[in-house]
Amino acid sequence: MLDNTKKPHCSFCDSTDVSIYSPFGTAQLVRQYYCNKCRTVFEYVRWQTEAPNCEVKSSK
Numbered sequence: 784m785l786d787n788t789k790k791p792h793c794s795f796c797d798s799t800d801v802s803i804y805s806p807f808g809t810a811q812l813v814r815q816y817y818c819n820k821c822r823t824v825f826e827y828v829r830w831q832t833e834a835p836n837c838e839v840k841s842s843k
């Protein structure tokens with residue numbers, strides 16, 4: 784399930800043409816992404832916390 788509104792965007796050029804650089808950043812909710820447009824590594828904070836232990840899927 785992909786949601787473009789939640790897709791991380793570059794904090795420098797505001798581009799969404801990014802690829803994940805490192806799944807772990809300086810903080811637990813921070814991931815490092817690489818912007819393909821301005822070629823800059825930036826950190827994106829995942830505000831929506833997903834608890835892996837209590838993941839509820841309603842899909843049948």
Ligand SMILES: [Zn+2]
Nearest residue numbers: 793796818821
């Ligand atoms: Zn950029």
